[in-house]
Amino acid sequence: MIGIEDSVGSLDGIGPQRTEALAACGIRTVGDLLAHIPFRYEDRSRFRPISSLKENEWALVCGEVCRAGAYRTRRRGFSIFEMLVRDDRGGIRVKLFNQPYAARLYSVGTRLVLYGQVKKDAFSKGALFFANPECEILDGKKDPSSIHSGRVVPIYRRLDGLEGRVLRRIMFAAVSRAPQELPDAVPAYLRGKLRLPSKSNALRQLHFPKLAGNGAQARERELNLLNAGLSPEHKRFIFEELFQFQAGIRMLKRHRMQCGKNRKFLLDGKVRAAIKKILPFHPTAAQKRALGEIAEDLRSEHPMSRLLQGDVGSGKTIVAAQAAVIVLENGCQAAFMAPTEILAEQHYFYMKRLFEPLGYTIDLLKGSQPVEEKKRVSLRVKSGETRIAVGTHALIQKNVEFENLALVIIDEQHRFGVLQRETLRRKGDRPDVLVMTATPIPRSLALTLYGDLDVSVIDELPPGRQPIETVWYEENRRPAIFDRIRRTVEAGYQAYIVYPLVEESEKLDLRAAIETAARLKAEIFPDLQIGLLHGRMKSREKEVVMRDFSAGKIHVLVSTTVIEVGVDVANATLMIIEHAERFGLAQLHQLRGRVGRGSAKSTCVLVGHAGDNPEIRRRLEIMCETNDGFRISEADLELRGPGEVMGTRQSGVPALQFADIVRDRRALEIASVEADRFLQLLQIRPDRECRRAAELIRRQWRDRFGAILTG
């Protein structure tokens, strides 16, 4: 028996070298190793008669070597070892390329199990052969079933420096020697209730599955579930992960509720007067309500942790700014973090203008600033001279310290992870935290996911907004598009033309954007100012272009998706999205949200080709039908279904290994209900099992996020 915390080095077959190779992949303990579950399975339980093999199929055969020899080819340093392997009724050639040790391993009479793809040999009149198959020597005593054959065989994601079969052998040793009882985040009562297999049994089954079903069809079904990651054992791990996540979030929240903050900010007459000074317009009822809820949190003795949710253009920024005023007027600092430099810059200029009448110092921190400047700003932030620090991830760097940070605001929070949120939170002494999102996640899902947050919703657009009209044009309507641009500019408004920047075609799209800008300038609109904005530009250049566009000096801004989130220029009323078929719904909606920000009527033109792809067609049609972000996110969910809607990166949820929060929505709901019950149980009468589960959850959260959980 071996402990789950023991070093992998204590397993047979793992010496110092392999220990090191595994450590390089983050695998140190037996537990880490067991967590590396196969990503695929192959049924190698049946041996095939060699005479029945067909070209291109993968097959498992068993036979005896009846001829073997090495020969060199003309290519220098290239060797081939060839054998003929026969079973009762047939024989097949086996070629091993560049395996100099083969001659020592295999000789006439060796019994072998082979697994590989059957190929046709061009050098030998089209006879069938195996090229570099997996070979396993049978030593006569054993029957021909083993680790690598005669069973459903696990295929592992490659780990550096470890060949697949070696890894499989190591896993076999780990699984056979692992303890019967493994620490489990799902307490026993819950496993019983939900009929989840125990962790150790599930691991055994996932690494070396035994199919229970009788008959080819039943076996195939089981194998398919395994390969899809949806076997009962996979589901067990999916649930454990979600339960752990949900319980952890609740512990975090309880911890927050237990610790007081030694300040209370009042929204008194003086603060109200200050807010009045900065407000450029009357807030909507929804904005007022949100601010009221935030003010309540600021006044309470517990740190705020609030999500401000509102569709694009609903006016979240000004609410955040008002919250900042409350904190600033009470003598403390605020930090405002945004996911992109353009957005951070824009918030910086916006706030700077807003706060001018109040005389607060506001500073910008971003990655691309010269080191000297960053240093200067950091010093000002540390001394407390800076009252609001606006920035990107640069804000959470180690060397950035605050004097008395009391409010943390995070914009487009779905672009950040829990860890980043926590890092910024830690820059202050239990600061109040406000995160904002125009999240493409359906409401119900968002509530489950952000279980540690209170939620305020802005469900109303500022007055005078007209719904954005969306039309879909095929590529050949170019003249009509130019005509629209011309009319927009003549009416005194501005336009965006956006190109997708999908990674694999990045260069191409960049070129398309640059060429379009040049062509518009030279041929179509020589009398207009055409601007160009893309990710490869220096941030100084981007800033100039954005400023000119905001100031109305640029009529048409050609851009890659760098403007996707948050950019706010109310005078822009035309959004043209090129290759709209390449964007997802959430992204199209964000992009479209760049227009319709003033009182003038805005239009969004989707230029795209659906071909005979019904999904693309439906996507573009939905965009033309509705402006409602939540309806769009629901449609997105239905259209793309499981797994596609949001990667963990976008949702701000910590990386999940097994679960997919969209596909596993049901499990997530159950996990969240059960996590509530579990926490109650912990408080009233926790048995040993529950306490152990809670301990494990705490420990894993600490490892993942450095968060200390109590409760």
Ligand code: ADP
């Ligand atoms: P988002 O919620 O997408 O971040 P913004 O905060 O950028 O939206 O606001 C969108 C635009 O609406 C901005 O130009 C902002 O000045 C304007 N705005 C916000 N609230 C109001 C309001 N109550 N009345 C008029 N305009 C408003």
Ligand code: MG
């Ligand atoms: Mg915004």
